[in-house]
Amino acid sequence: MDKKLPTIEIIEKYCKGCHICVEFCPTKVLEMKGFVASVKNLEACIKCMQCELRCPDFAIKVTA
């Protein structure tokens, strides 16, 4: 597997804390920190982009 880590940007002023990205990330990369999503375990990211696709608020960007 490609060892280069992706960049995951969370735009905190857009995040509404819905938990969707956290819950449906297949490798549990993300967590909630208070009311906003945050990156917990970047190494586990498989760059599937599901978090970015499902975030209703344009608040998460994954750059592989």
Next chain:
Amino acid sequence: MAFDYDKYIRPGKLPHIWCPGCGHGIVMKGLIRAIDTLGLEKNNTAIVSGIGCASRLPGYLDFCTLHTAHGRAAAFATGVKMARPEMNVICVGGDGDGTAIGGNHFIHACRRNINMTYIVMNNNIYGMTGGQFSPCTPTGAKASTTPYGNPDPAFDVAKLAIGAGATFVARGTAYHATQIDKLIVEAVQHKGFSVVEILDDCPTTYGRRNKFKSVIEMMNRLKDIAVPVKAAEKMTPEQLQGKIITGVLFKEERPEYTAEYAKVIERAKGGK
């Protein structure tokens, strides 16, 4: 590479007004990706809506947009398409807007087979006004106007569209985000009236009343009930109980309205 949505959004419009976990944002992103795939030009694309939370969508997009009267998206869009048949016209709106007050416009646009796409964001409720039942609220479900459970059967929007004469009908869900843009791309490419129903969630006015503990439970329900067309073909009616079939459900070729109308104009001018 992260997808660049900003290119299609009017500057300064985000964050949007939708509640945490409302699927309307997921549908809007799917529509933007579809427009990007199709390469639709901003000045040659009209996005038209009625009234409701779903109908707020065009206000965010940097295209030719019309936010019209409740239920009237299809009527205004028909006007746009008749005046400028070369434009790409896409209607968006809720289940209430499209199948209650706007049900009449919706079915007749289907019947005419005018070349445009209508996206119904079906969250089974009137979200904007506080959760009154819509024609798409399931039997037994609670709404502010059905506190003891809804006695009415619900419309199946896709079947309604097929019955009324739409020539392309597809269904997806807010959970299945990658499928949304694919369905919209196919719908827009189809020459005729195309309908894409997206099963959506309104955690604020539907979820809370109907014992969904969270947005995640609502998303999981969408995940669980969806069965792709191909898989459904191999299932028995018993196995399909409580499921909803997703994908392209119907497609046929039939004369398109603006092309037929152009012929009427020619005849009126004395040609044949």
